[in-house]
Amino acid sequence: MKELLRTLVDLPGPCGFEQPVIKYLYERLAPIADEIRVNGLGDLIVVKKGAFEGPTLAVSAHSDEVGMIVKKIESSGLIRFEKLGGGDDRMYLSERVFVNSENGQHPGVIGLISAHMTKFDDAKLVRDHRKLYIDVGATDGDEVRAMGIRVGDCITWASSLSDAGSHRVFGHAFDDRAGCCALAWALEHVDFSKVHGTVIGIFSTQEEVGLRGARAAANSLHPDVALAIDTTAVSDTPEPMMDKTLSLGDGAGIKIMDFSLIAAKKVWKFLEQLAEEQNIPHQMEVFLGIGTDGGTLHMDVEGGVPTGVISIPTRYAHSSVEMMDWGDFEASEKLLEAFMLGMRSKEQFAFI
């Protein structure tokens, strides 16, 4: 599973530029799918039918990552950029990036003033990202264009997946290629001759700019029950706002509430029951700082859908070096498989 995650992380795909990720997953999952298609917004929809009657479950993992986009090529050869998805202006300085143009990936660095210059600067100043620039090593704008770089090219973090210690990994885009990896793995490895109902996997687009892909998918699918599988932010480092309610290494997160969703009680209770029965390490999540595809899946226009979320704990979200505990990741994937195999009827998720 780690090799699949590494492959998914290395594919560039910020919001609106998910084509390489969607194409890879389409080609990988087509042989095992009962139905597979890509909708107008780019969401990959993969249907797997179980052997028995049962509910239709939609599971969404978002294929996009946060990134940037080329806004202007200066005559100096430096590149101005805009954000694709949310990123704190403090996290850009001195980062290595790839500018993804039609003819390939061009390494660059987001410039940081030399240490020798800082005494002439305001040390507390956080520069707006629009004042920052990417240096790809060109002497002027013509050289940048000759490299093949154009306004509108997307920009991604240049880090790959690395092991950290004996049981953790770091790298970029775990949010939410980790969810994509778990969903693809579950679709490939669950024994559907034992499944009651149908599973619709959604690899959604444009989550990081407002759950846009999942909305397009949800409004055409109308499942009986829905899950999102996405990363969440743990609160176990020493900063003052960290309340230690979620910790790296404490297992899969079962969401009860975030700013986009109050999870359906019968869905999160069922996830908790499965985790307890199958000894899957888990932690319950009430965290208002995050939203997921679940926020749009549950508001399906034809009457709403009972929805829950499996959260994969991470540190340093949206940066070039997110960190994840491999045990948490395996627990999250196992819990997703348990849900697919354990569901029996749409009535089990009824509100009353």
Ligand SMILES: [Zn+2]
């Ligand atoms: Zn996410």
